[in-house]
Amino acid sequence: MSSEKIVDLHIEFEKYLKENKLNQNLEKMQRSKRLLAKRKLFSEWYLVTTQNELDTKVVFIDLSEFTFASKRTIQKDLSSEATV
Incomplete structure (x- = not known):
């Protein structure tokens, strides 16, 4: 993903x-x-804003790269298993 897209x-x-x-x-x-x-709010927001454009697997990979967290951590964030 381009740096301009990330900034946007x-x-x-x-x-x-x-x-x-x-x-x-x-x-x-x-x-x-x-x-x-x-991180959890960003993950939820990104999933909602890209759900019609990207495959779920791609979303998890993107989120993992953006937040420097593992895909498993992102999945926990989105499934509300992570405690905040």
Whole structure:
């Protein structure tokens, strides 16, 4: 994926967080919990925004590369098994 696409995704995700007032809740958390919560929110957001364009397997690979987490971790985030 091109660096321009990644930057565009970042901008869209930050806009999503602001529009839904999710940044306020994230700022109240400790750093480690905030990063986990933000990764989970990003994973959910990316899955929803690309579900009609990409295969699920490709989405998991992309998310793994974006967040530097394993595909299994991403699957746990999306299945709400991960505790935040």
